[in-house]
Amino acid sequence: MNGNKSMxxxxxxxxxxxxxxxxxxRDAATTIKDVAVTYRETVFVCxxxxxxxxxxxxxxxxxxxxxxxxxxxxxxxxxxxxxxxxALRKKYxxxxxxxxxxxxxxxxxxxxxxxxAIQDEAHDGLLRIIRDNPMELNRFLDRNKKALGEIRFxxxxxxxxxxxxxxxNAALRRQAVQSAYLPFHEPSYANGNTSFDxxxxxxxxxxxxxxxxxxxxxxxxxxxxxxxxxxxRDHGKAITGAxxxxxxxxxxxxxxxxxxxxxxxxxxxxEQEDGSTRYLISPGNERTWEILxxxxxxxxxEVISKFKYFSAQNIVEHMHRERAYLETSPGEIIxxxxxxxxNWD
Ligand SMILES: [Zn+2]
Numbered sequence: 001m002n003g004n005k006s007m008x009x010x011x012x013x014x015x016x017x018x019x020x021x022x023x024x025x026r027d028a029a030t031t032i033k034d035v036a037v038t039y040r041e042t043v044f045v046c047x048x049x050x051x052x053x054x055x056x057x058x059x060x061x062x063x064x065x066x067x068x069x070x071x072x073x074x075x076x077x078x079x080x081x082x083x084x085x086x087a088l089r090k091k092y093x094x095x096x097x098x099x100x101x102x103x104x105x106x107x108x109x110x111x112x113x114x115x116x117a118i119q120d121e122a123h124d125g126l127l128r129i130i131r132d133n134p135m136e137l138n139r140f141l142d143r144n145k146k147a148l149g150e151i152r153f154x155x156x157x158x159x160x161x162x163x164x165x166x167x168x169n170a171a172l173r174r175q176a177v178q179s180a181y182l183p184f185h186e187p188s189y190a191n192g193n194t195s196f197d198x199x200x201x202x203x204x205x206x207x208x209x210x211x212x213x214x215x216x217x218x219x220x221x222x223x224x225x226x227x228x229x230x231x232x233r234d235h236g237k238a239i240t241g242a243x244x245x246x247x248x249x250x251x252x253x254x255x256x257x258x259x260x261x262x263x264x265x266x267x268x269x270x271e272q273e274d275g276s277t278r279y280l281i282s283p284g285n286e287r288t289w290e291i292l293x294x295x296x297x298x299x300x301x302e303v304i305s306k307f308k309y310f311s312a313q314n315i316v317e318h319m320h321r322e323r324a325y326l327e328t329s330p331g332e333i334i335x336x337x338x339x340x341x342x343n344w345d
Contacts, residue, residue, distance in 0.1 A: 013056055014049040022047065024055075028065070032073040032118075039072035041065040063115070070118055079124045080131075082114045088131040089114075093159045101147040102140045102156075103130075134164045173261045174198070180255035184243045192228050192238025192336040201240040202264040203291050204300060206284035209266075211304045217260065217267075217279040218249055218312040222319050223303050225251035229324075229339035231299040238336060239296045246328040250319030254333075264288055306344075318343065 009018040021044035028041040042064060043055045057065065071081040080088075089099045089110065096110040103126060113119050119127070130137040138160050145153050181196040208223050209215045215223075228238035242259070244251035253259055260267050266282035292300070307315055319325055324338035 010058075012044075012046050012048075014046040014051055014054060017048065019046075019048070021045070028069075030069050032069060035073055035076055037069060037072040037076055039065075039068040041068060066116065070116065074118060079119060079121070080127055085110070085119075085127060086114050088127060091131075091163060092134075092137060092156065094156065098148060098152065098156075102137070102144050104140070104144060134160045134167065170263045173258055174263075176258040177255050177262065180258065181241075181243070184241075184254070189335040189337050190243045190333050191241045192232040192339075193236060194238045194241035196241035196243075198262060199288070199291050200296070201242060201259060202262060202284070203288045204240055204296075205260075205265050205281060206286070206288050207292065207297070207300050208304065209281040210283040210286065210289075211301075212308055215281045216312060217256075217281070219307070219310070219315055220281050221252050221256060222250055222315045223307055224253065225319075225334075226307070226342075227296075227299045227303045229336065229342055230302055230344075231296055232336045233339040233342060234299065235295050239292070239299060244334045246325060246330055246332045246334055248330070249316045250322075250325055251334055 009020050011018055012021060023042060024045050025040055025042050027038055029036065029038045031037070042061055043057055044061065046054050046056065067082055071083070073079075074081045089096065092099075094102065096114060097107050100107050100110045105123070109123075113123075130140065138157070141148070141153065141156055141160070148156065177196075177198065184191050185195055187193040187195060204224060204227060205220065208220060208227075212219070212223070224240065224242065225244050228240055228242060228244075232238045242253040244253050259265075260279065260281075264284060266284045268280040268282060270278045270280055272278060289297075307318075310318070322338065322343050323341045324334050327338070328334050
């Protein structure tokens with residue numbers, strides 16, 4: 001017996017010794033089906049090697065890099081990535097073999113899509129249909145009941161019903177936001193020349209939450225107002241299209257509770273000892289950021305670097321010194337024209 005297992009050394013094929021390999025991640029390029037793609041690849045580097053090349057891949061790294069390249073190709077071709085396929089399958093609580101059976105495919109088809117093979121367009125289309133529409137999955141399930149057996153059939157029916165209810169609730173929340181923003185549809189001083197854009201709002205929230213630790217609701221709302229104001233001041237257009245009102249703690253978007261309940265925004269409720277609730281914003285999915293352009297990110301970055309270490313109270317006090325706050329009345333919509341008088345640097 002020995003207690004050295006925690007060292008996690010492996011045999012290095014370059015120097016022939018057992019040691020801890022150093023992992024390096026970098027951009028790489030390749031061609032798949034005549035399409036040039038770039039992706040992130042991971043290799044091991046040996047510092048003891050005198051060979052010309054001091055890099056190597058294990059079989060599992062090779063698989064991971066191939067998957068990354070193929071996923072880059074899928075994104076390029078607007079096909080579902082392997083992780084998107086896995087996510088839609090898990091949403092319904094299906095195993096890889098079960099999803100294949102439900103769709104009447106060969107039993108290993110889904111496993112291959114999640115690990116190496118690229119799906120054709122027909123299969124991609126089918127996967128999208130059942131992802132977005134639980135009733136379609138239900139139809140396939142009925143058709144292939146025998147292949148799944150009575151018990152799993154019943155369990156999956158229940159799960160489909162649950163997914164439908166969740167999607168229905170999400171649709172209701174989205175409608176609540178849409179109806180609150182209906183009066184502000186036209187670009188104006190109220191929305192910073194931007195019709196409310198749910199995807200940009202979600203992206204901005206996730207971006208801020210990824211760069212600021214312990215981001216709670218109050219701080220988030222002020223940071224959003226500052227980011228929208230900076231984007232408006234510098235480029236004539238706010239990022240999210242949110243409309244902000246003068247509230248006791250500063251600017252607060254119309255329908256703020258419904259906004260935080262939107263799909264794609266992750267909020268943790270924390271019960272406090274005094275019985276109140278705090279809302280902690282989680283970073284969410286990084287891929288939502290892709291929709292933000294360079295100017296929008298720059299505005300968010302500027303807000304992050306200024307307020308990153310501000311407490312909620314500090315940022316509220318900062319907001320209270322804004323003309324946007326001092327010259328508007330409680331409940332009034334704050335015109336984005338105040339962005340030109342921002343209390344900044
Ligand atoms: Zn080595």
